[in-house]
Amino acid sequence: MKRSIKEEDEEYSLLWGELSWCRGPMIGQGAFGSVYRAELKKPRAFGSVVAVKLADPLKANSLMWETKVLDALQGCPHVIQTFGADTTETTNGVVLYNVLLEFSLGGSLADLIVKSGFHGLSEGVVRKHTKSLLLGLKHIHAHGFVHCDLKPDNHQNVYIYGVQEAFSDVWALGCTVLIMLTGTVPWTTITGSKEYESLMSQIGSGSVPDIPDEISKAAPDFLRCCFGKNLMDRMTADALLDHPFLVGLDETDSYSHVQLSRDLVSPLLYSGLI
Template identity: 30%
Template sequence: MVPVIPLAQVKLKKLTPPLSIIVPQRSDSTRDNVKSFAPVEDDAYEIRLKQMREEKNAGMTVGGAVNSYAELISKKADETVGFRENLKEEREQCKVGISSHGSLKRTISSWMKGNFLGSCSFGKVYEAIDQDGFFFAVKEGIIDQGINSYQSMLQLEQEILLLSKLQHENIVQYYGTERRDGNLYIFYELAQGSLASLYQTYRFQDSQVSAYTRQILKGMSYLHYNSIIHRDIKCANILVATNGCVKLADLALAVKIDPLNEEKFCMGSVYWMAPEVVNPKKPYGVSADIWSLGCTVLEMLTGEIPYRRIKWREALFKIGRGERPLIPKTLSRDARDFIDKCLQVNPEDRPSATALLQHPFIRPRS
């Protein structure tokens, strides 16, 4: 029997190994757009990957804290990084196990793996179909392979623990997990694509960005109300359904904080990081997500990631010094004002997600 990481003494139904299938590509299929689910396959990813290739073997030091897997994460195009001051402390905080506990809307019992959709921080993402013909996304990763795998497992345990307890229309739905033959499979709601993949095809207008941002803020308000920091808000981690419904996804870096004891770990994607996050010695709270949102709105409106023209290490130090990304004057007045309010260097000067829902850029047009 394959050992299971315990969260509680539960008995999981033994499943037969899923068969691998290839779903035919049909122009008349409602699933013909699902390949954009994982933005890492888009052209922007290849461009960013080429720009960052020279940095792929570099480590990173911030505030005297060196991350044990900086080399691994520096290979990512958007440079998702994490710095731990004390690995032992992290282990104490993350003493949870992979489990399918939680209030779930659907039970996945028998399923088949289909088309490859892309890669993520943990492994590979596939389209899948269950015994009832229901389509969903499955994240597949290999476990039990050294320190890098251990770090990934910590993040996954955190993500699963949070997602299994969250119920909101603007948070991606989690359906369950399965561990088998050294692999971990995580079942999620399937969406059409990410904002990062969509802005490569469409030039977003203010009205579209406003509608998307309004939903992002609702999801963020829900997380922040529950004392959860997402810590990786960006277009690549925001999914869009065919009906325009936005879903916050990839909560691998999210953390539930004690209001009296804010976070001190440097976690996130460099170009979207708030200044207080860059310095792991300085505590930060949910307002760090507001800075990231400002960068995300800027990304949607310009079609480019913030600080695009500089390397991630240079961006890291600029952000640490409080240098904001350039806000083009060609943007509308309301859009510039919204981004400006999000990108206040002092986190106490940033509005809450709930307050930002009342901003003129966000309020529905009559």
């Protein structure tokens, strides 16, 4: 692999991996690494564009763990796929650990909400995205992991889970569905520590955020099933797939990240994998 992070600095693979690739522009940055667009020198069945997430090898434990988890979750069209790892070195001696990931050209749910002018998505579209999210969560939970950071602009962060943590994913799913429907975050914007403490108290007491009136009868009940205070009252991802809110949707009526990229090609920028 030969390309630079900076234009003046060439980069070479130390592993001579199966995929030969060239790094392109940065498309995202997070706590554990930066994400770049990259081109494969020889296109594969999944295309010629991938996302490459990198980190300093001395600080790459989280990224290496993330890679192992994604390897264990391969095969589900509703979970980002990984194509292996590569270690590179620039001509000025900088060594980088890189993970090659599926590139979701269509962007994230947050991008679609922004495109809507923060008015929210139509309920029909929300139902399809909700089913896709649930199918992904069902797959993740079945393999003993939990997402832990489900939100419209995040596609990853998967961890080993216990039962309580798995149910926290369902609560986060409810928030995500509500954001898709309304275009705004639940509850009032927090501006100080007292407001934050008040909000945490409300959530802890089982408070449910305001649910709009102009949605179908099934939608509010679906959201309440996600927000149940007691775990026994909160449905699992698998059970929610049979909720009336999603009735009438078959396997083709869900947006995988692949379908999102094919059906919604636009100037949206990829912002997941951060």
